[in-house]
Amino acid sequence: MLRASRMAVLALTVAALIALAGIVATRDELRLAERPSPPPPPLPVAEDTRLLIFAPHPDDEVIAAGGLIQQAREAGGTVRVVYLTSGDSYTASVRAEQHVARPKGADYRAYGHQREDEARASLRTLGVGAWSLTFLGFPNGGLNRLMSTYWSELRSPYRSPYTRLRRPARSESFILDTEYRGEDLTQEIAEIIGDFKPTIMLVPRPEDQHADHCATWFFVADALGDVTRVHPRFQTDLINYIVHYYSWGFEDDDPFLKPPEDLDPGVSGWLIVPLSDREVDTKREALHQIKSQMRIMGWFLDGFARRDEVFSRPEPPHVRLPINHSVCDDLEEKRHRHGH
Ligand SMILES: [Zn+2]
Numbered sequence: 001m002l003r004a005s006r007m008a009v010l011a012l013t014v015a016a017l018i019a020l021a022g023i024v025a026t027r028d029e030l031r032l033a034e035r036p037s038p039p040p041p042p043l044p045v046a047e048d049t050r051l052l053i054f055a056p057h058p059d060d061e062v063i064a065a066g067g068l069i070q071q072a073r074e075a076g077g078t079v080r081v082v083y084l085t086s087g088d089s090y091t092a093s094v095r096a097e098q099h100v101a102r103p104k105g106a107d108y109r110a111y112g113h114q115r116e117d118e119a120r121a122s123l124r125t126l127g128v129g130a131w132s133l134t135f136l137g138f139p140n141g142g143l144n145r146l147m148s149t150y151w152s153e154l155r156s157p158y159r160s161p162y163t164r165l166r167r168p169a170r171s172e173s174f175i176l177d178t179e180y181r182g183e184d185l186t187q188e189i190a191e192i193i194g195d196f197k198p199t200i201m202l203v204p205r206p207e208d209q210h211a212d213h214c215a216t217w218f219f220v221a222d223a224l225g226d227v228t229r230v231h232p233r234f235q236t237d238l239i240n241y242i243v244h245y246y247s248w249g250f251e252d253d254d255p256f257l258k259p260p261e262d263l264d265p266g267v268s269g270w271l272i273v274p275l276s277d278r279e280v281d282t283k284r285e286a287l288h289q290i291k292s293q294m295r296i297m298g299w300f301l302d303g304f305a306r307r308d309e310v311f312s313r314p315e316p317p318h319v320r321l322p323i324n325h326s327v328c329d330d331l332e333e334k335r336h337r338h339g340h
Pocket residue numbers: 056057060210213243
C-alpha cells in the first residue's frame with residue numbers, strides 16, 4: 001500500500017514538474033516574443049554572393065564599399081571589381097607623382113598604370129586578389145562624351161586629350177578591336193555581367209557630381225538592359241553608391257556617415273551597412289594603399305573610413321544609350337561651381 005502511495009506521490013511530483021517546466025518554457029517563449037528581433041542586415045551577404053562593383057576610377061570601390069567587400073569575402077562570397085577608367089587624367093596628381101610640370105601623354109599613361117598597381121595593393125588588403133580586378137582602360141574625364149557624341153562607328157573614336165589614346169592601352173578587353181566609343185563600352189560591360197552573373201551589382205548614382213561617375217551609371221544601366229533582353233530570367237540586386245555630392249563625406253567628423261539629406265533614399269530607403277571596428281581599420285588601411293590619392297586628397301578618402309557605408313536601391317532602370325545631351329555634364333559643372 002505504502003509503496004503504491006509513494007508511487008502516486010512520485011507520479012504527481014513528476015507531473016507537477018512537467019507542468020512547471022511547461023509554464024517556464026512558455027514564459028521564455030513570451031520573453032522572446034516581447035524582445036524585438038534584430039532587423040535583417042540591409043545588404044545580406046553569404047557564400048553564394050557574387051558581388052560585382054563598377055568603379056569609374058581606382059579608389060571609388062574602396063571609398064564606397066571597402067567594408068561591404070570585406071563582409072562578402074568573410075562570408076565566402078566572390079567579389080569582382082571592374083574599373084571603367086584607370087584614373088589617368090588627374091593632372092595635379094600626375095604632376096606630383098611623375099615630377100613633371102607639363103605632363104605629356106606618356107606621363108598620363110604611366111600615372112594610370114601606377115593607379116592600377118595601387119588598386120591591386122588596396123584590394124589585396126581587403127582580401128581580393130588581382131585576378132578579380134578588370135581594368136577596361138576607357139578615357140578618364142571622357143566617359144560622358146561617349147554617351148552621346150562618340151557613341152558609334154559613325155564617327156572616329158574619342159581621343160583622350162591626356163593619354164592621347166583612342167583605345168584601351170592594354171588588352172583587358174573582352175571584345176576585339178574595342179575603341180573609345182560608347183557602344184564598345186556598353187558591350188564590354190554587358191559581356192562582364194553576362195559572364196559573372198552577379199547577385200549584387202554596385203554602381204554610382206546618376207546624381208554623383210563627377211561626370212565619369214554619372215556616366216558609369218548610364219553605361220551599366222544600358223548594359224544591364226542588353227543582358228536582360230538576351231537572358232530574360234537573369235536577376236540581380238542593383239545597388240547605388242555615391243562618392244561626390246557637394247561636401248558630403250567630409251563636412252563633419254561624426255563616427256557614422258549619414259546619407260546626404262536632400263537625396264532620394266531609393267525604393268527601399270537608405271541601406272546603411274554597419275562596419276565592425278576591425279572592418280573600419282582594414283578599410284582605412286586599404287585606402288592608405290592608394291598612395292597617390294592619399295597624397296593629394298587624403299582628407300577626402302579618410303572621410304569614408306567610418307562605422308558604416310551608405311547605399312540605396314534604384315527603381316529598375318530604363319536606360320537606352322546614346323542620348324543627345326549628356327546630363328552628366330551639368331552635374332559636373334555644379335560640382336566645380338561648388339568648389340571641389
Ligand atoms: Zn571616382
